[in-house]
Amino acid sequence: MKRVTIGDVAAHAGVSTATVSRVLNDGLVAESTAAKVWAAAEFLGYSPNALTRSIFAGRSSTIGVVIRDLSSPFYLDLIRGIDEVAAASDSPVMLASTYRRAEREAAQVRAMDQHRVRGLVMTADETADSHARQMAENGTPCVIVARTVPGLHSVSLDDAAAGRLMAAHLADCGRARVGIVSGSHRPTQVKRVDGLRQGLSERDLPQPEEVLVGNENEVDGAVGSLLQRNDAIVCTTGRLTVAVHAALTARGLRMPDDIGFLTMDDFAWAGTLGISVVAQPSYEMGRRAAELVVEEPSAPARIVFQPTLIARGSC
Amino acid sequence: MKRVTIGDVAAHAGVSTATVSRVLNDGLVAESTAAKVWAAAEFLGYSPNALTRSIFAGRSSTIGVVIRDLSSPFYLDLIRGIDEVAAASDSPVMLASTYRRAEREAAQVRAMDQHRVRGLVMTADETADSHARQMAENGTPCVIVARTVPGLHSVSLDDAAAGRLMAAHLADCGRARVGIVSGSHRPTQVKRVDGLRQGLSERDLPQPEEVLVGNENEVDGAVGSLLQRNDAIVCTTGRLTVAVHAALTARGLRMPDDIGFLTMDDFAWAGTLGISVVAQPSYEMGRRAAELVVEEPSAPARIVFQPTLIARGSC
């Protein structure tokens, strides 16, 4: 299936390929020639090959996005933010989701590099760091979300502040014993829990009890065990909110009367359900990340966003 | 910022570029030569340029996806399905969201064409049809979701069946007067409403009252007006579920006692909230759409999926 090339257009218009190229790129051409070229292009259904074009630029105009998990509302809003900025600068977005499989992450980052993306926004584990760093050295701006890596830009939340915000709210609600469901031992989670611990001890409240949960199936057991000794359940990752909430309601517990509940990341139904959250400005974070790609600051930028408490009465 | 090319690797390994190319593409090379080449590539940090490579193939390995709305759970699951199949065939996914602005849709489709995507999965209005059809004529498999277009593949829901499923459930629940909140006059919506009408009249129930709603801000007014004469509210688009549900609860109405509620598209919190839905197999639809791109059937395929009723007691 041979496609129409610049050569076909040139032949049809009776000019050289260079002239066609100029017309396409707003070069200096006589109006009459330009008209002929446009007519020929139109007639032949010419569609310029963006791939070939980017060979000359050395890289494509595409912004790469490697996301850990497409099903989480946080990442969704992040992508919306990225997409908004990308669209404004006429950059397509190449998206890859790793679905939390570490082997995939490095491969995805490498694929982005091979596609010579203009820049990369990623949320991935350490596995992919070396690749990303090499990309950065080759002049591809890389932004890592929710973590910091030496030499790369980063956009993240002040996770310790999120933890302290949680502690403050728990204290305000008169909660004494706090049970934490956390999702991993990644830095994000650890800092949130640390902030929470610190906030509680500053208020002379007892230290919380933490249960680390691998996947959603383990949530119910974890919640069951935490409920034995605590009057509030805190979830440090938005990904597990549904499961934790379900574990609570399945036991017939009402919030805030029977149990206090506080979780991370705002979502569409939180208002309806009256669930209090500590929210990340995920859309803004996405915008900022994409802006770093577009603006290419020379020194690695570390952008830290502040969390917000949205109290809805579940605690 | 000059990047390492195949020529650099060749020079470093003391062979020709042709040989390096062969090594990279599993061509026939002596083992000792291959080893030298790999070593040189490794040493120089060589990363093959996927852009240049696809010039020869005539197109890239990327699968393009143009989505109307990234915030809807339906599209999200659809993307997950596409992504899964794409990853299995080593194709990156290029994503563009149009955020419901028609001007963007045609532009996005054109951009996909210019990037010579291997195939395109899209949900867009008629504006983009002519472009997509031209792409299909040029040998790019195009799959349209939730609509049919002559000459293109399509993956859609049996919308009339969804409407009839709703009618059947409403009848089972003893609902007599049905108020419909619909989101647009696109074929999808129209067919659902028609199916619902048909199902109701088959059961000798009065015809429903429909209010078309432009955006979420109009939902509350629409619901208010429908509540005057109806004992069940049906929402024919998942996009408005949150808003309709909020309008109901804001009036202190409990489901199913005070009002029956039934909506489209399953979502994570529906179980918790006890909301009955007519679900689309969105993930499967995404998979199937991507498979059509990968398999490139010669004749336009029309895949129609069947909806499922998930009764949770809200009706």
Place this chain on the structure above:
DNA sequence: GTGAAAGCGCTAACAA
């Protein structure tokens, strides 16, 4: 088994 050379579709000097 390997290299030289032509060419993919396009851009960017340099002349004319």
Place this chain on the structure above:
DNA sequence: TTGTTAGCGCTTTCAC
């Protein structure tokens, strides 16, 4: 204002 001529980084004949 336009055409000629090199390339961009890679693949692919076609000889050796």
